[in-house]
Amino acid sequence: MKKIALIFLAAFVGGAAAIGGYKMLENKTNNMTLAEKQNLLFASNPSKISSAGAVDFVQAAAVVSPAVVHIQTTFSSSGSSGPSSPMDMMEEFFGGRGGRRAQRAPRAASGSGVILTSDGYIVTNNHVVDNAEKIQVILSDRRKVEAKVIGRDANTDLALIKVEATDLPVVKMGNSDNVQVGEWVLAVGFPLNLQTTVTAGIVSAKARAIGILGREQQQPTEEEYEEYQRTGKVPSRTNSAIESYIQTDAAINPGNSGGALVNANGELIGINAAIASQTGTNEGYGFAIPVNLAKKILEDFKKYGSVKRGYVGVTFQELNADVAEQNKIKDISGLLVSGVVPGGGAAAAGIKEGDIIKKVDGKEIFASPDLQEKIGRLSPGDKVQLTISRGGKEQNVSVTLKGEETLAKTKSETAGRSTGMSIDKLGASFAPASASAKEKYGVKNGVIVTSVVPGKLFDSLDIPKGLLVTTINGKAVNSAKDVESALPTSKNGKITVSGVGPNGNYTFSFN
Structure with missing residues (x-):
């Protein structure tokens, strides 16, 4: 009898210790970042092959497909556009895409999303969930669960949503800096209301800006359009969009938005976001947001609910032979500083109008996406090293990025x-x-x-x-x-x- 009691006591103590340990681990994992959760999950299954992976895509497709979900959204049916003629004028002014605003907002739409953690954090596009009254996620086991928005950002077209579920399949986040033009990639999503679809192609280009987010920011709100009708006043816009897309010829169609672009090793390298098309369907040019940019934005969503963006504090013009000739300078590559924001990081570091930004943290830059993506991964207070050319001589300057609040305060103080x-x-x-x-x-x-x-x-x-x-x-x-x-x-x-x-x-x- 005494022996049985000892066995029972040992079992009880062991069980209590196990439960306590589990609860401690659970509390600890709840406070982990998305990247830390990923590292913990994949620590026992490290990658054995390069980013390019094998030519056989079967394994990559099998690993990724269960963790790419179908997102269905519903909207209010209210909202109508004004007469066609004024609306066309506004579309032209704001650089619209040629189409006229629909007479009624869609009652339902769909897109894709990628599960990042087993407890239900899902990345998708902002435009998939923007203004949605209800968001439902259809999982690979056909369960339909409701999701809530954790954060979204029009400047990058990213959103983080959350479902209440556990033990979900997860896509491993890769390193988009290692992506090479010409390497094989897979696009996974729910195009044209089809079930899970996998298409293959190659990376056609990197750091590609297509202007689509800038055009979206130029579109008038309903309130602005009503004011335009009353007063004729066209509201001004500031383009703060960050576009540095991975371009691919893997077939991407409506419904793929928010889905996964993965390398042949099954690692997430981009979030599919846009297509370049005259018809509205795939014509061989798809664009994905690099996952290294997305990581920072998503962590901000999880921690703050919004993006905490750092700014260098300059306006600039991309250099080429024509711009160089107009400005009577010899450099034909880099970013020509056309303005310095008072009180910004660049002003504090001594950067002046007419300087040419040649490198960011030692890496040469040629176009605005090269700078914008790298800065887009950083936060206010972070330091970045810029190599600038002034009078034909290069020098390195350390710039401490300022946040929107600091710049707004400075602007107010210097408004005059x-x-x-x-x-x-x-x-x-x-x-x-x-x-x-x-x-x-x-x-x-x-x-x-x-x-x-x-x-x-x-x-x-x-x-x-x-x-x-x-x-x-x-x-x-x-x-x-x-x-x-x-x-x-x-x-x-x-x-x-x-x-x-x-x-x-x-x-x-x-x-």
């Missing part, structure tokens, strides 16, 4: 005070300076004072006709419109006009 000034009050007219005039005085921009009205401000200050004005209130001017825009505000409420003439440089400051 009203001057109440206009061109009419100045009593002058302006015309763009010719190339020969700018070359003569060694300046890159400016307007010529073409006339001065007797008795008005310019005349009373003896500002001469023929002066080449380069800046007003610190803002470069190239046209009368630029002058009009620069006049209303300044940091101290005063007007400052800088220019150059036959007798040298001029600066006039007045209230």
Whole structure:
């Protein structure tokens, strides 16, 4: 009897220890990042072959397909567009895709998603779940479960959703930096309302920008369209989209959105997002969001519910032979800095207008997607090393990225005070300076004072006709419109006009 009691006690203690250990592990895994959960899951099954994998896709398809899900969404049937003519005008202004807004929002739509963790975190496209009233996920075992949105981001077209389920099949996240043009890839999803479909192709290009997200951001909201109808006012837009797609000729069709692009080893390298087509169906050009960019965005969703994006704080222009010739510079590759945001990371690091960004963390860049994707993976406070060319000499600068809140505060602080000034009050007219005039005085921009009205401000200050004005209130001017825009505000409420003439440089400051 005593022996039985000891056995029972040992079993009880062992069971309690096991349950306690399980609960501790469960609590620990709940606080893990998506990447940590992936590492734990796949630690016992490391990859044995390269990213390119084997030519036989059977194993990769078998591993991935169960973890790619069908997403069905329902929408409100309310909402209608205005008359066709004004709508077409707005589409043209915003760079729309040629189609007219539907008379009613779709009652139902579908897309795809990729399970990242066994407890139900699923990545898909923002446009798959945007404005959805209800999101349902059909799993590989045909169960239909409701999902909630954890976070979504129009700038990258990514969304993270969550279903309440356990022991789900998972796709292993790979490394999109290792993807090579020409390597085999598989696209897995639910195109054209078909069941799980796998197509094969190759990587056709990397870091491809197609402008689709920028065009989406230019589309007016219902409220803006109604205001446009009342007032004729067209709202302004800032394009903050990040596009650095992996291009593939694997067949991607409507319904594939949010599905998996995997290498031949069955590792997730991209989230299928778009096609380039004149017909609306596959014509051989599909585009996927690189998983290395997605990792950062998804972790932000899980931690904050939104993206915490870091900014360098510059505007730039991609260099090529034509741009180089226009700007009279020798470099034909890199990004030409056209503006520096006051209070931004670049300004603090000493980057100036006219600098050329050549490398990011030692890697050469040629186009905006090269920079945008790398910065898109970082957060406010992170440091990035930029190699810039200034006056033909390269130098490295360390830039600490600033967040949107910091830049907004700086913008507010530097917005300036009203001057109440206009061109009419100045009593002058302006015309763009010719190339020969700018070359003569060694300046890159400016307007010529073409006339001065007797008795008005310019005349009373003896500002001469023929002066080449380069800046007003610190803002470069190239046209009368630029002058009009620069006049209303300044940091101290005063007007400052800088220019150059036959007798040298001029600066006039007045209230």
